Amino acid sequence: MKQGIFTILTNQPLTDTVYRMVLKGDTSAITAPGQFVNIKLDGLYLRRPISVCDCVDGELTLVYKVVGKGTEQMSTMSVGEQLDVLTGLGNGYDTALAGSHALLLGGGVGVPPLYMLAKTLIAQGKTVSVVLGFNTKNEVFYEQEFKALGANVTVTTVDGSYGVKGFVTDALPASYDYFFTCGPEPMLKAVYKNTVTEGQFSFEERMGCGFGACMGCSCKTVTGYKRICKDGPVLTKEEILWDA
Amino acid sequence: MGRLTVNLCGVELDNPIIPASGTFGYGYEFAELYDINMLGSFSFKGTTKEPRFGNPTPRIAECPMGMINAVGLQNPGVEKVIAEELPKMRQHFHKKVMANVSGFSVEDYAYTCERLNGEEDIGWFEVNVSCPNVHGGGMSFGTSPEAAAEVTAAVRKVTDKPLLIKLSPNVTDIVSIAKACEAAGADGISLINTLLGMRIDLKTKKPVIANKMGGFSGSAIFPVAVRMVYQVAGAVNIPVVGMGGVSSAEDVIEMMLAGATAVEVGAANLIDPFVCKTIIEELPRVMDKYGIQNLSDVIGGAHHG
Ligand SMILES: Cc1cc2nc3c(=O)[nH]c(=O)nc-3n(C[C@H](O)[C@H](O)[C@H](O)COP(=O)(O)OP(=O)(O)OC[C@H]3O[C@@H](n4cnc5c(N)ncnc54)[C@H](O)[C@@H]3O)c2cc1C
Numbered sequence A: 001m002k003q004g005i006f007t008i009l010t011n012q013p014l015t016d017t018v019y020r021m022v023l024k025g026d027t028s029a030i031t032a033p034g035q036f037v038n039i040k041l042d043g044l045y046l047r048r049p050i051s052v053c054d055c056v057d058g059e060l061t062l063v064y065k066v067v068g069k070g071t072e073q074m075s076t077m078s079v080g081e082q083l084d085v086l087t088g089l090g091n092g093y094d095t096a097l098a099g100s101h102a103l104l105l106g107g108g109v110g111v112p113p114l115y116m117l118a119k120t121l122i123a124q125g126k127t128v129s130v131v132l133g134f135n136t137k138n139e140v141f142y143e144q145e146f147k148a149l150g151a152n153v154t155v156t157t158v159d160g161s162y163g164v165k166g167f168v169t170d171a172l173p174a175s176y177d178y179f180f181t182c183g184p185e186p187m188l189k190a191v192y193k194n195t196v197t198e199g200q201f202s203f204e205e206r207m208g209c210g211f212g213a214c215m216g217c218s219c220k221t222v223t224g225y226k227r228i229c230k231d232g233p234v235l236t237k238e239e240i241l242w243d244a
Numbered sequence B: 001m002g003r004l005t006v007n008l009c010g011v012e013l014d015n016p017i018i019p020a021s022g023t024f025g026y027g028y029e030f031a032e033l034y035d036i037n038m039l040g041s042f043s044f045k046g047t048t049k050e051p052r053f054g055n056p057t058p059r060i061a062e063c064p065m066g067m068i069n070a071v072g073l074q075n076p077g078v079e080k081v082i083a084e085e086l087p088k089m090r091q092h093f094h095k096k097v098m099a100n101v102s103g104f105s106v107e108d109y110a111y112t113c114e115r116l117n118g119e120e121d122i123g124w125f126e127v128n129v130s131c132p133n134v135h136g137g138g139m140s141f142g143t144s145p146e147a148a149a150e151v152t153a154a155v156r157k158v159t160d161k162p163l164l165i166k167l168s169p170n171v172t173d174i175v176s177i178a179k180a181c182e183a184a185g186a187d188g189i190s191l192i193n194t195l196l197g198m199r200i201d202l203k204t205k206k207p208v209i210a211n212k213m214g215g216f217s218g219s220a221i222f223p224v225a226v227r228m229v230y231q232v233a234g235a236v237n238i239p240v241v242g243m244g245g246v247s248s249a250e251d252v253i254e255m256m257l258a259g260a261t262a263v264e265v266g267a268a269n270l271i272d273p274f275v276c277k278t279i280i281e282e283l284p285r286v287m288d289k290y291g292i293q294n295l296s297d298v299i300g301g302a303h304h305g
C-alpha cells in the first residue's frame, strides 16, 4: 500500500452515468489486476474504493458509476485537479491459477477490473473470452476496448436492446477451463451456480479503511473470516460461504 | 526527556500519541507504512475471552465529519491473541502496548486480563466497559457506577499493571462513573468510546448498518469528547487518557488542556493512515506557535485560573 497525490489527466463520460478517469502518479504499489484504490474527496469523511481498470507507467485508469455524493463529486472534477489516493489495496486476481482459456464475466461496474485482468492474461499467452452484462444498450461500455486487446467479447443486455438478451450466465461459452468474475452479488451467485470450473470472484463491501485495520468489511469463508479489503476483494470459488 | 514526553501511570511515553483500539489492529498494516515505534504506544484491538466474528455487514456508515461502526468486537479471542497476534506484533513494535479488553460478564473481564497479565510488553490494561452485561439484562457495564466499579475491582484483583477503565459517553453522568472506577482501584480513566448513532438510507429506506445502530466517532465528536475529558479530569485524582475525534496536533493540545495526560487517535487512522506520524512530527512546531516548552506542562491547563 502507498499513499500518493494523483493528477487528473482526463475525466470523461462513457455513458450517461459511467465515467472514465485517468490519473497520473506513483502506481508502483499496484501489483495485480483486481486490486483497488481508495480515494479521499473534499468534504467527505470516508474514502471511496474504486477498482483499478488499467495501470501503465504511472497512469491509473478508473471507471466509475455515479451513484451518490462521492462519485457525483468525482464526475465534476477537471483535468489538472489532484486527488489523495491509497493504492495497491487488496489481493487482486491470481492469474497463475488460470488454464489456457479463461472466461471473464463482468456485470455493470464490475466490468472495469476485468480489463487489466484480460490484458494480463493475454500477455501471458492465454485465450480470453469475456461476457459483459448490462441492463440496456445505452449502458454498454468497454466492448471495443476488450476487443482491441484480442479477447472474444459477448455483450448481454437484460432487455435485449443490444447483444444477447439476458444475463451473463445466459451467454456462457461452450468451453473454458477457468473463470474470473466481478459484479453485483445476485450476478455472482448466478455465476457460482452456472459455472462448471474453478474460478475467482471479486466482492464489494462497505469499508472503513480499505487496508485491513478496522474489521469493517469482514466476511465468513470456508477457511475462516476474511477482510474483503485486505484478504479480498477476490475470493476463490471453493472458499465462498454465501449469506454468512 | 524530550519536549513531548509524558508519564502515564508510571510508564514514560516518548510522546502522548496512542492509536485507539479497533482502528489500528495489532499494528501490522501501519508498520508497512512507517516505523510505528515512533508512537507513544498503541491500544490493540478489543480482546475478549472467546473468539468473536462480530456483527453482520454492512458494519460501516459515513456521517458528516465522522463515521458509524458496528464491527461488534471482532477478535480472535485471548488465547489466539497471546499465541499468534502478540508474537507477530513484537516483530514490529518494541515498546509497551496497551491491552484493550472487553467482556460480557465480570468474570470474562477478569479472566481475559489474568491471561494477558503475564505478557511482559503489556504496559497498561484499558478495560472497555461499553459492552452489554449479559447477566444484567444487556445494559452496558459503563452505564452504571456500580457495574463499572464491579468490573474495575475484579480486574484489579488479577493485575498489578496500570489499569485504565475506558468509559462510554452514552450516560447521563460520566463523572459519577469515573469516580466509582477510581474508588474501585483504577489507575486511570480513558474516554470517550463511541457515541451511539444511526443512519438511514433514503434509497432503501432502511438503516445503513445491518445492526441498525453503531458507534459514532471521528472529528464530529471532538467537542463532546473535550467536554467529557474536562469534566472527568476535574473530578478524579488519576490520569485521564483523552480521545474522540482527534486528528491534528492542535486537537492533541486541546485534549491535554482539558486534562488528558495522553491522547488516543481513532477513526482518523482509517482515513489517513499516516495521521499519527504527522501529528507527532507537527507537535513541536505547533507547541512553538503557542509558546509551549514541554507538552506535559499543558495537562489540565484549562482548569487553572
Ligand atoms: C473493492 C471495491 C471496488 C469497487 N470498484 C468500483 C469501480 O471500479 N467502479 C465503480 O463505479 N464502483 C466501484 N465500487 C463501488 C464504489 O465504491 C461505490 O459506488 C462508491 O463508494 C459510492 O460512493 P458515493 O459517495 O457515490 O455513494 P454514497 O451512497 O453517497 O456513499 C456513501 C457511503 O457508502 C459507501 N458505498 C456506497 N456504495 C458502495 C458500494 N457499492 N461498495 C462499497 N461501498 C459503497 C461509500 O463508499 C460511502 O462510504 C467498488 C467498491 C469496492 C468495495
Ligand SMILES: Cc1cc2nc3c(=O)[nH]c(=O)nc-3n(C[C@H](O)[C@H](O)[C@H](O)COP(=O)(O)O)c2cc1C
Residues within 6 Å of the ligand: A208, A214, A215, A216, B020, B021, B022, B023, B045, B046, B047, B069, B071, B073, B100, B128, B166, B192, B193, B194, B215, B216, B217, B218, B219, B221, B243, B244, B245, B246, B264, B265, B266, B267, B268
Ligand atoms: C472501527 C472502530 C472499532 C473500534 N473498536 C474498539 C474496540 O475494540 N475497543 C474499544 O475500546 N474501542 C473501540 N473503538 C472506539 C475507539 O477506540 C475510540 O474510543 C472512539 O472511536 C473515539 O475516538 P475517534 O473519534 O478518534 O475514533 C472503535 C472505533 C472504531 C472507529
Ligand code: FES
Residues within 6 Å of the ligand: A206, A207, A208, A209, A210, A211, A212, A213, A214, A215, A216, A217, A218, A227, A228, A229, A230
Ligand atoms: S475496510 Fe477496514 S478492514 Fe476492511
